[in-house]
Amino acid sequence: MLPVPRFGDGHRVLVTGGAGFVGSHLVDQLIARGCSVVVVDNFVTGSKENVAHLLDGPRFTLVEADVSDGLPDHHSAVGRRFDAIMHLASPASPTDFATLPIEILRVGSIATLHLLDRAVTDGARFIMASTSEAYGDPLVHPQPETYWGNVNPIGVRSVYDEGKRFSESATMAYHRYRGLDAGIVRIFNTYGPRMRPDDGRAIPTFISQALRGESITVHGTGGQTRSICYVTDLVAGIVALLDSTEIGPINCGTEHELSMRDLAELIIELVGSSSTIDFVGRSSDDPEMRRPNLTLARTLLGYQPSVEPSDGLARTIAYFRQRLG
Numbered sequence: 001m002l003p004v005p006r007f008g009d010g011h012r013v014l015v016t017g018g019a020g021f022v023g024s025h026l027v028d029q030l031i032a033r034g035c036s037v038v039v040v041d042n043f044v045t046g047s048k049e050n051v052a053h054l055l056d057g058p059r060f061t062l063v064e065a066d067v068s069d070g071l072p073d074h075h076s077a078v079g080r081r082f083d084a085i086m087h088l089a090s091p092a093s094p095t096d097f098a099t100l101p102i103e104i105l106r107v108g109s110i111a112t113l114h115l116l117d118r119a120v121t122d123g124a125r126f127i128m129a130s131t132s133e134a135y136g137d138p139l140v141h142p143q144p145e146t147y148w149g150n151v152n153p154i155g156v157r158s159v160y161d162e163g164k165r166f167s168e169s170a171t172m173a174y175h176r177y178r179g180l181d182a183g184i185v186r187i188f189n190t191y192g193p194r195m196r197p198d199d200g201r202a203i204p205t206f207i208s209q210a211l212r213g214e215s216i217t218v219h220g221t222g223g224q225t226r227s228i229c230y231v232t233d234l235v236a237g238i239v240a241l242l243d244s245t246e247i248g249p250i251n252c253g254t255e256h257e258l259s260m261r262d263l264a265e266l267i268i269e270l271v272g273s274s275s276t277i278d279f280v281g282r283s284s285d286d287p288e289m290r291r292p293n294l295t296l297a298r299t300l301l302g303y304q305p306s307v308e309p310s311d312g313l314a315r316t317i318a319y320f321r322q323r324l325g
Contacts, residue, residue: 108163
């Protein structure tokens with residue numbers, strides 16, 4: 001059973017990165033339950049299109065700003081107290097790791113500290129969106145929250161991995177020493193509508209290539225695995241953590257573990273494409289396997305993802321088909 005809602009009518013929630021892929025779906029859910037939501041986003045990887053349907057709503061405010069520079073308190077919507085602050089801002093794809101490394105480090109460190117200070121001032125519940133990347137290339141499978149990970153601290157991916165690990169450490173310090181009401185969610189591979197076609201992650205890349213009839217580029221042998229979670233299932237878990245008093249970190253994702261080869265073949269089948277698979281060089285520090293241990297999420301949050309990969313992928317393909325024309 002999911003926790004009883006703590007946040008709804010009359011509550012103000014700040015969502016950083018709320019115009020991004022996951023953030024915008026989270027905002028939809030918060031608005032639906034009656035919250036007033038302020039989104040702060042600099043649109044480096046997010047898009048106004050993702051929240052265009054909310055712009056005229058009385059309980060939604062969009063502020064263009066970089067949270068790494070601090071919250072723009074001069075804006076009336078930002079200057080007022082928040083009941084909850086949810087930090088989802090960060091570029092999060094392999095392409096971003098190579099092109100936006102400094103931005104990723106800043107939003108994982110400086111921005112997090114700014115938001116933690118604000119959460120303490122407001123007496124707000126603070127939700128930190130962390131990542132399965134905290135486990136690096138794991139030597140334990142599936143990954144429980146007690147596993148400390150196997151991360152290369154100086155590799156190309158490290159800006160994201162270590163940025164999120166810093167965010168977790170900072171959040172726990174504020175909880176322990178400043179009494180912050182905090183929760184940390186470790187997000188596993190998520191997909192769905194509003195992903196960027198060119199963001200470098202496997203699912204949007206495979207779908208875009210299949211829709212164009214191009215070869216599907218699979219890295220390495222295609223034997224490496226990911227557990228894929230449809231975005232609405234992920235958001236249900238994040239909101240359950242928000243409603244709870246749990247601190248975490250708590251894994252959120254699914255146990256639908258697929259090899260990259262099997263994922264490519266499934267997408268080709270669902271698209272009805274004539275694409276073939278082209279195996280290319282594997283990027284450095286690419287994890288061999290990834291699947292969450294969901295015991296804590298199920299026990300503490302009543303979390304139970306329900307969308308099957310074939311269904312979620314079909315919905316995602318429909319979105320990309322429309323977007324790509």
